[in-house]
Amino acid sequence: MKKCLEERAGDTNAMQLSVWKSWFHKRKHSERTNSMDTVEQRPAIPEDIREVIEQFFRTYNHFKGARSLQTDTFIKEVFYATKQDPTDQRSIEEMEAYIQYKNKHRLRLKSYVVDEYLSLGDNVRMIGVTREFSNNQRNRVLYFIMKENESWRFHHIARSHHGKVLDKFQVKEQTGFVIGNEKAALLFLTHTSSLDASTFMLGDYVHVEGYLEVEQEVSSYLYYHVVRMNRVH
Numbered sequence: 001m002k003k004c005l006e007e008r009a010g011d012t013n014a015m016q017l018s019v020w021k022s023w024f025h026k027r028k029h030s031e032r033t034n035s036m037d038t039v040e041q042r043p044a045i046p047e048d049i050r051e052v053i054e055q056f057f058r059t060y061n062h063f064k065g066a067r068s069l070q071t072d073t074f075i076k077e078v079f080y081a082t083k084q085d086p087t088d089q090r091s092i093e094e095m096e097a098y099i100q101y102k103n104k105h106r107l108r109l110k111s112y113v114v115d116e117y118l119s120l121g122d123n124v125r126m127i128g129v130t131r132e133f134s135n136n137q138r139n140r141v142l143y144f145i146m147k148e149n150e151s152w153r154f155h156h157i158a159r160s161h162h163g164k165v166l167d168k169f170q171v172k173e174q175t176g177f178v179i180g181n182e183k184a185a186l187l188f189l190t191h192t193s194s195l196d197a198s199t200f201m202l203g204d205y206v207h208v209e210g211y212l213e214v215e216q217e218v219s220s221y222l223y224y225h226v227v228r229m230n231r232v233h
Helices: 011-031 036-043 047-057 063-069 074-081 092-103 195-199
Strands: 109-119 124-133 139-146 149-172 174-180 184-192 205-212 226-232
Touching: 011 109, 011 226, 036 092, 047 063, 047 109, 047 149, 063 092, 063 149, 074 092, 074 149, 074 205, 149 184, 174 205, 184 195, 195 226
Parallel strands: 184 226
Antiparallel strands: 109 124, 124 139, 139 149, 149 174, 149 205, 174 184, 205 226
């Protein structure tokens, strides 16, 4: 499995570093102001991006309705997270239809709160969203919104995962973490030069956020690209 992994370079590594710098700055500012409402709960978002976010969530329960707001990469990530079969090579249109069908049998989105907003460059933004569904269950995800052909589109969805570092290994210039427990675990990758690669060790209990890597060659497994990771005490 390890020898199949390929190096991700350039924009991805820069984006990860930018996420960390922005997040630490925001957290420090929040601690200084001690204002959860203004800093953490209601971030200032430019109007054009806010309109895209609102339109996206208005059509959340009808996946095809948001097609103009999604990149192909975003659709692939949602498809493989749903299907859990990395060898399935459907077209984008077939993936979209599959997600639409599966969503009919899933919980409906009841409400959402955008509680984090970061600018990661001229063409990339990140938002943190706490979502509540029809059974009152809540979760939190990160969305990366990218400017493509002069329009803002949802490009990545990074999910949260808690667990112990069960394995740590290196493949070329990537460091891999197997995170979870004896019953279920996920594979995460980050560049070996990143802070995460040198900070976290076997046995650490962590909270990690990452998005599915869907742009690599077909393989027999799925893995997530680390956006950020924290030790849980």
